[in-house]
Amino acid sequence: MNKPILDVACGSRMFYFDKHNPNVLFCDNRTIETTLCDGRKFEVKPDVLADFTNLPFDNNTFGMVVYDPPHLTRNTGQSKYKTMYGTLRGGG
Numbered sequence: 001m002n003k004p005i006l007d008v009a010c011g012s013r014m015f016y017f018d019k020h021n022p023n024v025l026f027c028d029n030r031t032i033e034t035t036l037c038d039g040r041k042f043e044v045k046p047d048v049l050a051d052f053t054n055l056p057f058d059n060n061t062f063g064m065v066v067y068d069p070p071h072l073t074r075n076t077g078q079s080k081y082k083t084m085y086g087t088l089r090g091g092g
Contacts, residue, residue, distance in 0.1 A: 003022070003023055003024060003025040003062070004023055004062060004063040004064065005021075005023050005024045005025065005062060005063070005064045005065075005066065006024070006025050006027060006055075006057070006061070006062040006064070006065045006066070007024055007025070007026050007027060007065075007066040007068075008027050008028075008052040008055065008065060008066070008067055009027070009028060009029075009052055009067060009068060010026040010027060010028050010044075010046055011028060011044055012042060012043060012044050013026060015066065015068050024066075025047050025048060025062075026045075026046045026047045026048070027046050027047065027048045027049075027050050027052070027055070028044055028046035028049070028050075029049065029050065029051040029052070030044055030049075031044055031045055031046065031049065032044040033045075052067070
């Protein structure tokens with residue numbers, strides 16, 4: 001991997017204007033492909049499937065690490081936000 005940037009909780013890559021930026025390695029702990037209630041397609045397709053608490057990379061592999069996690073803790077049950085962003089609660 002010769003990418004200088006690691007995004008460890010990329011989700012659907014909403015952080016980026018260029019969702020396929022060749023400089024970024026996209027990482028998340030899940031993959032999702034679904035349709036939201038308003039008909040929009042929603043996808044989480046990371047380059048690397050890994051949890052940010054146990055990353056499979058050596059120290060100093062990346063020049064920059066982006067950490068913009070889904071910081072909502074009330075995403076439970078059938079919440080659309082749980083589907084979109086995951087949850088920081090167990091079982092999410």
